[in-house]
Amino acid sequence: MSFENPTREQIGDLLASAGNIAVVGLSDKTDRTSYMVAGAMQSRGYRIIPVNPSVDGEILGEKCYHTLADIPEPVDIVNVFRRSEYCAEVAREAAAIGANVLWLQQGIVNEEAAEICAENGMTAIMDRCIKVDEAITMHGRSRK
Template sequence: MAFENPSRDEIKELLRSAGNIAVVGLSDKPDRTSYMVSEAMQSRGYRIIPVNPRADEILGEKCYAKLADIPEPVDIVNVFRRSEYCGEVAKEAAEIKAKVLWLQLGVVSDEAAQIGEEHGMTVIMDRCIKVEDSILLGKEQR
């Protein structure tokens, strides 16, 4: 069966109930898409946890080298990595019992989707979390 993203209503509820969002591949460079998207989500009230082994702090938050290093629960793992790395990220997300595996716009991995689904995660691929938040929640307060 071909992969299908959840319905817009389901995505809206996932965003509404999201606590911590771990961002894998979050750059410390303000001109990068991962930084701009995460900064916008943070300004909307989401808690962003950077996952980048080459930085100590991004957006005022402590960075972690890998998902397993994060000392608190993670609701959404938002991935800004090339598709070929997403299977491994999905395995790490499963290990920390994340609820959602979100592959950003342009990122698709059947392997990651299969791993995520096998571990009970909701999987979203090839969608921008910031765009979905803007469309589905708009000016709604978090």
């Protein structure tokens, strides 16, 4: 059976109930898509937790962690800005920390990552921009 993303309504429900979003591959360079998307989500009230092994310090005013395992608090969504070939390992790490959702940004697809999510009771979303889906599904809707 081929992978299918959740419906727009289901995605809206996931976003409405989300608090902490770990962003794997979040760049500290302000002209990068990951920075702009994470900044937009932060401005909408989501807590962004940067994950980038190359960055020490902060991104978007939040402490940057080298791995998902280093994050000392619960994570609702793991938003991924990494190439497809790295996503299965990120899915394993997301499952290990008890994340609810693995979100692969637009242009990123990895069937193995989706299978890992299914095996661990997580929702997988692939090839979708979280900022775009948030704007569409949350228009006029409040977060829980």
